[in-house]
Amino acid sequence: MSDEKMITTFYEQDHDRLDKLFEMFQQTKRSDFAKAKAAFKEFKVGLQRHIVWEEDLLFSLWEAKTGISEGGPTMVMRDEHRQIGQLLESIHDKVAADNPATDQEEQWLMSMLGSHNMKEERVLYPSIDNVASVAEREKVFRDMEAIPEDRYNACCSGH
Numbered sequence: 001m002s003d004e005k006m007i008t009t010f011y012e013q014d015h016d017r018l019d020k021l022f023e024m025f026q027q028t029k030r031s032d033f034a035k036a037k038a039a040f041k042e043f044k045v046g047l048q049r050h051i052v053w054e055e056d057l058l059f060s061l062w063e064a065k066t067g068i069s070e071g072g073p074t075m076v077m078r079d080e081h082r083q084i085g086q087l088l089e090s091i092h093d094k095v096a097a098d099n100p101a102t103d104q105e106e107q108w109l110m111s112m113l114g115s116h117n118m119k120e121e122r123v124l125y126p127s128i129d130n131v132a133s134v135a136e137r138e139k140v141f142r143d144m145e146a147i148p149e150d151r152y153n154a155c156c157s158g159h
Helices: 007-028 033-066 073-096 103-131 134-146
Strands: none
Touching: 007 033, 007 103, 007 134, 033 073, 033 103, 033 134, 073 103
16 A cells, blocks of 8 residues: 555645644734735635545545445534634634734634544544545545636635
8 A cells, every 4th residue: 555645645744734834824924914814825725625625525435435424424524614614714804804813713723623634634534545446546636636726716816
């Protein structure tokens, strides 16, 4: 399995990349708001893309391979994605208004993402790697590239 592209490895790396962007936003929002805003935009679009990848490709693969959908882990993950999206929009609204007072929303988002990402990294991604063939995983990665940008990049055009 070491030469194969694994879902777990790729998606954990994307979580780490997104975490770094959010940290950059947090560290610069009171000293260089333009830099913070750029980091937040990249974070927001990247997180939205990550969620689309999961919901459109990974979750449906897992559900097809296991037969578990209603009441299963992907249902829980989709619900958490909705909550994460609401928090993301709350922060976005303030960032769009050049308001750095997002500490409370950031705390809620980081708490939600911490728990959510841990479940994905420890349970869901490894489970997908275990049930999916090499060809199925390769198809996921090809299909990720084919998702149109307008599916996840609905951010920040006016600011």
